[in-house]
Amino acid sequence: MTAPPLLTIDKLSLDFDTRSGTVKALEDIDLTLxxxxxxxxxxxxxxxxxxxSFAIMGLLDEAAKLRADKxxxxxxxxxxKSVAEMRGRELSMIFQSPRTALNPIRKVGKQIEDVLVxxxxxxxxxxxxxxxxxxxxxxxxxxxxxxxxxxFELSGGMCQRVMIAMALACDPTLLIADxxxxxxxxxTQAVVMxxxxxxxxxxxxxxxxxxxxxxxxxxxxxxxxxxHAGHIVEVAPAAQVAQNALRHPYARRLFAATPAASAExxxxxxxxxxxxxxxxxxxxxxxxARCEIARPDCAQAPLPAHDISPSHLVRCxxxx
Amino acid sequence: xxxxxxxxxxxxxxxVKQGWSRAQLHAVDDVDLTLAPGECLGLVGESGCGxxxxxxxxxxxIAPSDGGIRFDGQEIAETDLRTFAxxxxxxxxxxxxxxxHESLNPGFTAMRIVSDHIRSLIPGLTPIQVTARAExxxxxxxxxxxxxxxxxxxxxxxxxxxxxxxxxxxxxxxLLILDEPTSALDVSVQAVILKLLGVLRAKRGISYxxxxxxxxxxxxxxxxxxxxYLGKIVxxxxxxxxxxxxxxxxxxxxxxxxxxxxxxxxxxxRLQGSATSPINPDPxxxxxxxxxxxxxxxxxxxxxxxxxxxPDQSAACHFAQSAPAxxxx
Numbered sequence: 209m210t211a212p213p214l215l216t217i218d219k220l221s222l223d224f225d226t227r228s229g230t231v232k233a234l235e236d237i238d239l240t241l242x243x244x245x246x247x248x249x250x251x252x253x254x255x256x257x258x259x260x261s262f263a264i265m266g267l268l269d270e271a272a273k274l275r276a277d278k279x280x281x282x283x284x285x286x287x288x289k290s291v292a293e294m295r296g297r298e299l300s301m302i303f304q305s306p307r308t309a310l311n312p313i314r315k316v317g318k319q320i321e322d323v324l325v326x327x328x329x330x331x332x333x334x335x336x337x338x339x340x341x342x343x344x345x346x347x348x349x350x351x352x353x354x355x356x357x358x359x360f361e362l363s364g365g366m367c368q369r370v371m372i373a374m375a376l377a378c379d380p381t382l383l384i385a386d387x388x389x390x391x392x393x394x395x396t397q398a399v400v401m402x403x404x405x406x407x408x409x410x411x412x413x414x415x416x417x418x419x420x421x422x423x424x425x426x427x428x429x430x431x432x433x434x435x436h437a438g439h440i441v442e443v444a445p446a447a448q449v450a451q452n453a454l455r456h457p458y459a460r461r462l463f464a465a466t467p468a469a470s471a472e473x474x475x476x477x478x479x480x481x482x483x484x485x486x487x488x489x490x491x492x493x494x495x496x497a498r499c500e501i502a503r504p505d506c507a508q509a510p511l512p513a514h515d516i517s518p519s520h521l522v523r524c525x526x527x528x
Numbered sequence: 529x530x531x532x533x534x535x536x537x538x539x540x541x542x543x544v545k546q547g548w549s550r551a552q553l554h555a556v557d558d559v560d561l562t563l564a565p566g567e568c569l570g571l572v573g574e575s576g577c578g579x580x581x582x583x584x585x586x587x588x589x590i591a592p593s594d595g596g597i598r599f600d601g602q603e604i605a606e607t608d609l610r611t612f613a614x615x616x617x618x619x620x621x622x623x624x625x626x627x628x629h630e631s632l633n634p635g636f637t638a639m640r641i642v643s644d645h646i647r648s649l650i651p652g653l654t655p656i657q658v659t660a661r662a663e664x665x666x667x668x669x670x671x672x673x674x675x676x677x678x679x680x681x682x683x684x685x686x687x688x689x690x691x692x693x694x695x696x697x698x699x700x701x702x703l704l705i706l707d708e709p710t711s712a713l714d715v716s717v718q719a720v721i722l723k724l725l726g727v728l729r730a731k732r733g734i735s736y737x738x739x740x741x742x743x744x745x746x747x748x749x750x751x752x753x754x755x756x757y758l759g760k761i762v763x764x765x766x767x768x769x770x771x772x773x774x775x776x777x778x779x780x781x782x783x784x785x786x787x788x789x790x791x792x793x794x795x796x797x798r799l800q801g802s803a804t805s806p807i808n809p810d811p812x813x814x815x816x817x818x819x820x821x822x823x824x825x826x827x828x829x830x831x832x833x834x835x836x837x838x839p840d841q842s843a844a845c846h847f848a849q850s851a852p853a854x855x856x857x
Contacts, residue, residue: 252714349801363802364575393574393741395799398785402798420715423744426789450789465719467744468788473726476748479716482684 214414215241215264215382218278222256222263222438224271229487233259233272234438236511243381244412246405248425248446250462251435254483257418260435261384264416265301266291282381296327300380304387306367310359316370317343317355320377327378342373346403365396369403376407383408384416389424401428423468426450431519434459437483437494439511443521455522458495493524501526530601532735533563533586533703538595538605540581544807551808555581557759559595560834563703568729568736570750570767572743572782574803578759580626583705583739587623588612600702619649622696626708628688632680638691639676642666642698649699665698668728686717690724697728705737710745722749743786747771752840755779758806758815761834763848765841775843777820797821814846822847 222234234256241247249257262268264279266288279286282298291299303309311319320339324330330338336355343351346369359367368388375383385404389397405428408415419425425432426449434442434456442456452469454460463469464477481498484490491507493499499506506525514522540556556578563569571579584590586597588604597605604617612618625631632641642662646653653661666676669690680688689709696704706725710718726749729736740746746753746767753770755763755778763776774780781799801819809815810828817827826846834844 252716365802394743394785395574395781396802397787398796399798399800401787402796421787422715423789424787427787427792446789447792450792462715465716467718467722467742467748468786470748473722473748476719476723478720478723 211243212283213240214243214245214282215239216278216280217264218276220260220263220274220276220279222259222268222275223273224269225273226271226487231486232438232490233486234263237440238513239433239440239443241382241414241416243414244408245431246408246415246417246429248417248419248429248432249435250419250422250425250432252420252462252483254437255435256438257435258386261301261386261416261418265295265299265384267301296323297378298381299384300375300378300382301384302368302371302375302386302388304390306364306371307359309371310367312359315356315358316362316367317357320370320374323374323377338377339373342377343370345376345407346370346373348373363396364392365400368392368396368400372400372403372407376411376413379411380413382414382416384418386418387420388417389419397424404428422449422463422466434462437490438486439494439523441495441523443519444516445519448520455516455520455527456495456524457499457501457527529564531562531598532565532567532600533561534598535559535561535586536596536598538582538585538597539593540578540585540590541593546807553807554759554809555806556585556592557809559759559761561586561754561761563735563737565702566729566733566735567752568738568750570746570753571737571739571756572741572746572753573756575741576758576803576806577756578806579739579756580707582756583623583707583737586703586737587621587705588618589623619699620701621703621705622699622701623705623707624692624696624709627712628685628692628709629680629712631692632688634680637677637679638666638671638683638694641680641691642676642695645695646698661698662694665694668697668731669694669724684717685713686720689713689717689721693721693724693728697732697734700732701734703735703737705739707739708741709738711740711742718745725749743771743782755782758803758809760815760844762816762845763841763843764834765838765843769838769841773838773841775837775841775848776845777822777847778816779843814844816845 217237217239220237224231224233251257263274317339320342321335324335324338325332340351340355343354348354348369389400417429426446429446432444432446432449433440436458442454442459444454448454454463461479465479470476484494492509492511493506496502496506511523512525538556538559542553542555544551544553573579585592591609592605596603642665643658646658646661666673671690710721738750750767752766754761757778763779774783784796799819812831814827814832817823832844832846834842837843837848
């Protein structure tokens with residue numbers, strides 16, 4: 209790797225103060241992302257994958273206490289002010305459930321135009337043709353006609369394409385896609401994911417794909433980060449997923465629980481236990497209570513970082 | 529072997545208004561289906577293909593527009609829905625609904641949810657017998673009795689799914705209809721529930737109709753799969769055969785669409801566009817025509833009928849090739 213990474217996160221931690229105590233939502237997150245790279249962040253619900261993307265985008269609630277040694281994007285430090293400048297332009301996001309993320313009473317074309325007028329910025333008149341071009345780019349058939357459609361007139365897959373068109377309208381260098389295909393049919397999911405992958409390749413755009421589906425991340429990403437209870441427990445090249453070469457006990461369990469990875473029902477194995485309560489004191493390794501190879505010293509800080517290869521990092525003391 | 533369930537020419541049409549004229553939405557159109565005792569049949573298809581409607585028709589939650597359902601030797605499609613709800617067959621066909629968060633009464637404890645169900649479907653049981661049955665059901669689904677006193681909001685997603693299954697099996701049904709039972713759950717919880725369903729089936733000898741849009745889940749749990757497209761069954765085959773030699777182009781597209789890390793970086797031919805409208809479809813045109821990569825003139829001139837293409841395999845396509853005979857090593 210010669211070029212400096214596009215996004216660097218060093219030791220990011222995030223706490224939420226609540227009435228019942230401090231929730232340690234993220235701890236000790238290190239992450240780098242190169243230009244044009246597709247990184248998958250995989251984990252169960254509650255693992256912190258969405259809140260991490262909100263932290264990058266600066267979309268956190270007031271109750272959030274964010275600490276980090278360094279968050280830099282394209283050579284600039286990301287803070288509340290700079291992220292607000294970049295959001296919608298260099299940084300863009302696609303949300304889960306396109307139907308609720310789109311304004312139901314505004315034509316989809318107008319909604320894309322609004323983004324262009326606000327962020328590009330383009331004058332209203334020029335924005336219309338740019339919006340139609342954006343719709344054409346996400347391969348929506350007959351974009352001139354769809355420009356005038358309301359979200360309820362479009363199918364789920366079509367709405368998601370409108371969301372993608374909106375996110376891509378200002379040519380971002382980083383796109384965060386938060387479960388972009390949840391709720392879509394498999395055939396539509398495949399089309400939407402192909403589209404994201406192809407556009408990323410065309411524009412050399414980096415993508416963070418947040419998903420609970422390890423098989424999906426394995427197919428479309430370059431690298432995969434597995435999260436558990438606010439920690440990134442493993443970062444590996446995505447090819448390792450298909451080869452079942454993930455090392456962390458949680459990542460291996462997550463893979464074994466994926467129907468696509470099992471030949472028969474007997475091979476399917478659930479992950480014992482459940483996510484720990486993120487309030488109060490936690491052992492250094494938050495997977496310890498569920499782990500089959502845990503030893504008493506797993507509770508002791510710091511959480512070890514174990515390099516298998518320069519691009520493969522595991523945060524476990526005892527995994528093979 | 530006499531089938532447990534036999535549906536013939538089952539049809540459900542919903543009247544809709546199209547401008548000033550009346551039209552009909554063909555949710556389920558002329559479906560034949562059989563299910564052997566103890567068998568697990570998977571129903572797959574995109575959203576809106578009618579798989580849930582078909583499941584509800586078989587469960588007698590909605591009345592068919594046309595067609596017959598023979599269950600355990602009896603014709604049940606003729607029975608009026610209200611009469612059926614009080615008939616002994618009601619307990620024989622049970623449904624586990626899609627979203628465990630939405631399908632449990634929030635004002636009842638888990639125990640009451642299950643025991644109320646037993647009381648209303650099996651009259652004449654003493655309170656002690658009802659409790660005993662409910663406790664047996666909780667034990668079978670692996671839910672500790674201490675949790676049975678809780679309300680749904682105090683249970684996790686996986687525990688709620690177990691309550692939904694306990695409710696259905698507590699009345700000892702012969703047929704369990706599972707309508708996307710794991711789609712709202714995390715993968716690890718899904719794995720637990722799928723394994724539980726496998727164990728329950730072996731232990732209680734229940735037949736399953738498993739509705740899902742997830743082919744990988746279907747592959748693990750079902751013996752036979754019926755693929756639906758716009759209200760029609762387009763292919764039906766034993767699971768291994770369907771995945772090894774899909775005969776219908778839509779089945780092939782479904783299989784190619786499910787994510788697979790082994791296909792990294794490969795360009796796959798995808799289905800473009802969306803399904804045509806199910807409102808007043810042209811009876812002489814294949815429903816998949818236009819979206820299908822094989823579309824030819826005969827596809828828009830004549831509707832392909834479901835025909836045998838292999839030993840147990842049937843497909844509704846003019847171009848379905850007979851699959852090579854199954855040679856298991």
